[in-house]
Amino acid sequence: MTEYPRIVPASDSAILVEFGNSIDYEINAKVYALQSEIERSDLATSIIEFIPSYRSLLIEYDNSRHLFADLEDQLTSIVESVGDSEISNLDAGSEIHKIPVAYGGDYGPDLQNVADHAELTTDEVIEIHSGTDYHVFMLGFAPGFPYLGGMDERIACPRLATPRTLVPAGAVGIAESQTGVYPNPSPGGWQIIGRTPIRLFDAEADPPSVMLPGTKVNFVPMSHDEFESQAGTT
Amino acid sequence: MSDSPANIEIASPGNLLTVQDLGRRGSQRFGVSVSGVLDLQAAILANRLVGNPTSSAMLEATFGGVAITFDCETKAAITGATVDVHIDDLQMPIWETIIVPAGSTLSISIPTKGLYSYIAVAGGIDTPDVLGSRSTHLGSALGGHEGRALAAGDVLETGSDSSGQSRPRAGTMAPRDIVPACDDDVRRVRVLPGPQNGNFDDDAQATFVNSTFTISNVTNRQGARLEGPTIPAIDGRHDIVSDPAYMGAVQIPSDGQPIVLLADRQPTGGYAKIASVITADLPTVVQRPPGSAIAFEQTDLETAQREAKALSEILHESPLTEPSRTFASNFEIDGETYNVELVQPSNFEENDDVGAIVYATMDHGKENAVRVETTG
Numbered sequence: 001m002t003e004y005p006r007i008v009p010a011s012d013s014a015i016l017v018e019f020g021n022s023i024d025y026e027i028n029a030k031v032y033a034l035q036s037e038i039e040r041s042d043l044a045t046s047i048i049e050f051i052p053s054y055r056s057l058l059i060e061y062d063n064s065r066h067l068f069a070d071l072e073d074q075l076t077s078i079v080e081s082v083g084d085s086e087i088s089n090l091d092a093g094s095e096i097h098k099i100p101v102a103y104g105g106d107y108g109p110d111l112q113n114v115a116d117h118a119e120l121t122t123d124e125v126i127e128i129h130s131g132t133d134y135h136v137f138m139l140g141f142a143p144g145f146p147y148l149g150g151m152d153e154r155i156a157c158p159r160l161a162t163p164r165t166l167v168p169a170g171a172v173g174i175a176e177s178q179t180g181v182y183p184n185p186s187p188g189g190w191q192i193i194g195r196t197p198i199r200l201f202d203a204e205a206d207p208p209s210v211m212l213p214g215t216k217v218n219f220v221p222m223s224h225d226e227f228e229s230q231a232g233t234t
Numbered sequence: 235m236s237d238s239p240a241n242i243e244i245a246s247p248g249n250l251l252t253v254q255d256l257g258r259r260g261s262q263r264f265g266v267s268v269s270g271v272l273d274l275q276a277a278i279l280a281n282r283l284v285g286n287p288t289s290s291a292m293l294e295a296t297f298g299g300v301a302i303t304f305d306c307e308t309k310a311a312i313t314g315a316t317v318d319v320h321i322d323d324l325q326m327p328i329w330e331t332i333i334v335p336a337g338s339t340l341s342i343s344i345p346t347k348g349l350y351s352y353i354a355v356a357g358g359i360d361t362p363d364v365l366g367s368r369s370t371h372l373g374s375a376l377g378g379h380e381g382r383a384l385a386a387g388d389v390l391e392t393g394s395d396s397s398g399q400s401r402p403r404a405g406t407m408a409p410r411d412i413v414p415a416c417d418d419d420v421r422r423v424r425v426l427p428g429p430q431n432g433n434f435d436d437d438a439q440a441t442f443v444n445s446t447f448t449i450s451n452v453t454n455r456q457g458a459r460l461e462g463p464t465i466p467a468i469d470g471r472h473d474i475v476s477d478p479a480y481m482g483a484v485q486i487p488s489d490g491q492p493i494v495l496l497a498d499r500q501p502t503g504g505y506a507k508i509a510s511v512i513t514a515d516l517p518t519v520v521q522r523p524p525g526s527a528i529a530f531e532q533t534d535l536e537t538a539q540r541e542a543k544a545l546s547e548i549l550h551e552s553p554l555t556e557p558s559r560t561f562a563s564n565f566e567i568d569g570e571t572y573n574v575e576l577v578q579p580s581n582f583e584e585n586d587d588v589g590a591i592v593y594a595t596m597d598h599g600k601e602n603a604v605r606v607e608t609t610g
Contacts, residue, residue, distance in 0.1 A: 002432075010429045011510035012538035014480045018429075023475060051262045051478035051501050058478030063513060064546035067539050139265040140476060140502030143374050147476065183265075184374065201264070203364050203376060209264040 005030075005083040007076060013063040015071070017079055018056040023149060028137050031057045032214035034082045043074055052213055053138045054147070096133055097210065097217045099181070101172050102227035103129075103194035110191035114157045114174055128152045129179065129193065130219045136211050144183035144201025144209040148217070151179045163189030170196045172219065183209075194219075197231040239357065240306035244388045245339060248299030252455075253359050253378035253390070254497075255291040258367035262501035268481070269371040270497050272455060272520040273350050273415055276314035278549045279408050280354035283311035283331045285401030288550070290358030290393070291368035293384070295351040296455075297523070301341040302353070304334045307603060308392060309356035309401055312340075313408070315348030315416050315521065324591055324605070327581040329408040331401075333593055333603035348416025348521040356401055360393035373456065373498060404593035404601055405557030405577040411548055415517030419526065423515045424533040428484060428507035433471040441465055442484075442508055443530050447492065451524045455498040458519055460528060464490030465508065472506055479503040482511035482519075484530075494519055514541035573597050 002021070010016040017034060020027035031052045038044060038059070046066050051058040061071065103126045104111040115122045134148040141147075156177040164187060167173070171182045173190025182188060183200035196219075200210045211217055222230070244251065254277070257270025271277035271294055278288045293300075298317050312319050312328045319326045320341045326332050334340050342351055361368045361379050370378025379388055431439065447462035465486045472488040479485075483495045485505040494511055495503075511519055512533060522528055559578035564571050577593040589607040596602075 008429045009426070009535055010478075010507075011426060011480055011482055012512050012535060012542055014478075014510075016429045016478065021475065049260050049262055051480075053478050053502055054475050056477055058480060060480065063539055063542040064550075068535055138476070138502065139263060141265060141500055143265045143376065145265050203266075207264060208261065208266070208365060213263055 005079050007072070007079060009068045010058065012068075013060060015059045015061070015068065015075065016056055017059065017075075019083065020055045023054050023137065025135060025149070027055050028135070028214070030082055030085075031055065033085065034079060037078050037082055038075075041074070041078060043071065043078070046071060053140070095215075097212075097215060098220050099196050099198055099210070099217055100222040100226070100230070101130070101194040101196050101219045102222050102224050105224060107195040107224065107227065108172070108193040110160070110173075111193045114155055114191050114193055117157045118155050120154070125155050125193065126221055128155050129174075130221050133216045133218050134179065136213055136215050136217060138213050139209060139211065142184060142186065143203075144211065146180055146211040146217070148179055151177055153177055157191050159189040160191060163187055164192075167192060168195065170198065170200065172196060181211075195227070197227050238306065239360070239394070240304055240308045240355070240392045242305070242308075242355065242390050242392065243303045244384045244386055244390075245301035245303050246299060246341075246386055247384045247388075248295050248297065248342070250296035251300055251384040252294050252370040252372070253291050253361050253384070254294045254369045255367055256289050257369050257497060258365050258371070258377065261365045262478075265501060266365060266376065267371045267374065267498055267500060269369040269377065269455070270367070271352065271369075272497050273314050273352065273517045275412070275415055275517045275545070275549060276350070277352045277354075279329065279412065280311045280313040280352040281358075282397075282554060283313070283329075283402060283406060283408065284309045284354045284356045285397050285399065286354060286356065286358050286395045287397050290354070290395040291361060292355070292359060293353040295342060295353065297349055298342045298344040298351055300351070300353070301339055303337075303339045305336060307336045308334050309404065310334050310340065311354050312342060312351055313354075314351040314414070315345035316414070317345045317351055318343040321591060323588055325581060326591070327407075327579050329412075329414070330580055331404050331406040332579065333404045333591070333601065335591075335603045335605070345416070345523070347419070348414070349523045350520060355392050358393040358395035360391045371498060373500075402554055403557055403577060403595075404603070405559065405579055407555040407557075407580060409548065409552035410555055411552055416521040418518045419522060421518065422529045422531040423519055424512045424538065425484065425509035425530045426512060426533065426535060426538055428509045429477070430474060430506035431508050433467045433474070433506040434465065434486070434508050435468050438465050438467070439508065442492070443532055446527050446529045449522050449524050449526050449528060453524050455496055457496050457499060458494040458522075458528075460492045460494070462491070465492065466490055467506055473504055474506050476502045476504045480510075482513070482516050483507045484509040484511065496520060512538035512541065514538070514545045
């Protein structure tokens, strides 16, 4: 068995710190706790950037100025303190970001599929999907693309047999027991149940992503008319 | 020669021509790829040769075939792959500061060695700053010129970036201790164990370092895809919980064929990483074109970090090589004597029946490119 936390020199310019090997809130919370502890420490100036993920944090540093051996001791003590700490109240104090979604119809062409698969009505699917707070485990794959956790298993649904060649920006989908939003138009095989008029990724904004790693989001149903008027103004 | 902005027009983009700098840093946590130049060694030297900071944006050409027209006299340097460079019909050197005269066309042939060429111009390429970088990321249409590859007819403006010192004289060459990565096509590529090397048993790891792979035709800026013996994972554990990705990571998807992740990689990925290419050997990986061979050998972290530091020192601190072919002369017009210093490009040939470009500096004034016709 691997012992966690584990500090691995992933390359000659990156260190990977792993807190586990599964998709788990507590493990993920430790990833973000480590990132903020390092940002507050003397180590911060040695670091080029962080990539947080479900279960690990990649720390990239400038290997023309620093050796792994120079960073290891201080990093180890920070990792141990985070690893030992009790993280009981995840996201305490952080606001739940609300994302308006127009469900069904042209905005969610696969809502009926999901309902049929779940043996529920479309209204029940909407109620379940919008009645849950989702944890943003990480962003990756594409700019602003969130990996969300916490979807109710009752509305889990396999991917489309044939992926669409184009899914519009803001499309909200389900794939197996995951839900997510496409920040930009792209091909995709998720069951599309709705669409948000909110622009999830904007390179001009600071931060550029509406959904932030390590926080929570919630989907709020909106009417198709409201979508039209909001989309018209954004 | 002034530093006022020039317009450069793409006459031919070749296979793929993009604006790149050292990459978009600090936004991977938002899912934004780093992108940036692939051959860091060639790119840093191209910028130094024109007196830019190393962070300036330049053009990266994939497999040559590029032609660019300049509206103003501009200092430039071409590094990277071994290519023939011409200003109009005159052959010019690579890895050297050149002056492109106003109205002339700079063209770059298909490489005889290597894959990527870097074209730096004095002042840099001035496209909008997007999240701290001008690099083009094709997959997400961010940065560069409208987030896309350059096309014939596109016009770019040069910027005013400067290293703070006077720009190197035309005819200045790269430091003598630099070996272009494309000339290093035999040596094994050194790797460190990857973070999921435990997903591969001893036999699979031995196969990885004892085999020769071929760079596939679908290799791109996102990753160098290799073809060779299949590398099996223990119990088929090629898929992992999505984990951070980084430059040089060697991941093995379920088909068992390695992919070396490069500049346009996604920030996170779900395949096990068996190894990591060391920084010092990354340029030799990226400069090997499709169809060429590649083999790996294990090294240790201390060696890798020592070599990374040594390479960085050479790249940033080794002095550029002063022009070797310089001639002082003077002439008289209307009783006034003018002193002129002439510099010949390193590939200047006396017997060239086409003519040649020389650089002339009058009375310590500004440099100019002068076309001379040989009189036979």
